[in-house]
């Protein structure tokens with residue numbers, strides 16, 4: 001059987017590591033090239049001994065022509081500001097590109113400039129890229145050649161809020177997102193923010209009012225609502241390696257109890273194997289999705305405060321990044337959405 005060939009750019013980063021781990025179980029794809037801008041010519045197992053025996057050959061440097069000749073799919077697991085320069089070099093070829101960074105997520109170039117502080121990607125690439133929130137944009141993704149994989153907070157938040165927006169359950173002007181994540185969300189590069197002694201036994205708010213995921217969430221909620229949506233989002237760093245949890249609040253716009261909310265959400269995600277709606281009275285935690293591609297959602301309609309409370313949990317590196325990237329690859333290639341992704345969460 002012909003296996004599709006994949007390349008991963010950003011070889012020594014956490015997103016790449018997770019792609020390598022997950023693709024070992026994929027029956028249709030083999031990893032042909034790992035590209036590293038800092039360790040070209042080195043074997044990945046020298047940095048990550050746990051990968052010894054899983055990969056052949058050393059890491060290489062990015063070269064568009066040889067990638068086009070040798071691979072079918074390229075995953076960009078690079079920091080913002082990189083893929084927007086590389087993807088245009090692959091234009092007009094048959095290679096599928098899946099970008100894990102924020103370079104192609106914002107439709108308006110001025111928004112990227114404002115929130116990322118960088119020059120935006122060429123307009124034609126922005127126009128061609130399809131947003132890879134797999135459950136919501138599956139039909140568009142089936143035809144996509146460039147996929148812009150969502151951010152981790154947007155994945156948890158949008159999956160949690162979309163049914164409420166679609167069914168007009170909450171007032172769009174009242175949305176508050178309280179987000180929490182572990183340190184692997186910041187990538188492998190060391191920084192004072194993720195330093196052990198400053199993270200351990202500590203909970204820290206960060207990027208209040210200036211998080212780059214705010215415009216991404218607003219863009220897609222606005223599309224669904226048919227008018228601009230403005231959210232309040234706070235993000236917190238927790239002393240854990242993996243996991244992301246958003247607790248979201250919206251003022252109820254209709255008479256609704258918890259049981260009814262759960263019914264609406266369960267029906268909305270009926271065909272989606274990775275979104276699990278919790279039964280009444282139970283709420284997800286990060287450990288219950290760790291290492292898996294699940295997004296678990298719990299709901300509570302508070303008749304005392306007239307608020308809908310939505311709790312959404314993912315593994316930031318899996319459903320929040322590499323797992324969803326593979327799910328998007330499956331959709332783009334006409335494979336079953338959960339192919340190679342049926343990992344049971346690692347618990348405890």
Ligand SMILES: NC(=O)C1=CN([C@@H]2O[C@H](COP(=O)(O)OP(=O)(O)OC[C@H]3O[C@@H](n4cnc5c(N)ncnc54)[C@H](OP(=O)(O)O)[C@@H]3O)[C@@H](O)[C@H]2O)C=CC1
Pocket residue numbers: 009010011012013014015016035036037038039076077078079080082100101102150151152184185186187188189316317320321
């Ligand atoms: N970590 C997470 O939970 C999530 C991450 N993302 C996004 O996915 C992308 C990858 O994240 P993550 O793997 O965590 O980040 P890391 O910082 O761990 O890895 C990124 C890798 O990209 C490569 N790189 C760095 N600078 C450059 C450059 N100038 N040119 C080319 N390559 C470069 C490096 O690998 P090498 O030197 O080997 O090339 C680096 O290790 C980022 O855009 C991130 O924002 C999205 C959702 C969740």
Ligand SMILES: CC(=O)N[C@@H](CCC(=O)OP(=O)(O)O)C(=O)O
Pocket residue numbers: 080100101102150151152181182183184185186212213235237
């Ligand atoms: C802890 C931490 O710093 N998390 C990162 C996660 C964002 C991310 O992974 O990047 P993208 O914008 O490409 O999605 C943050 O909050 O910015």
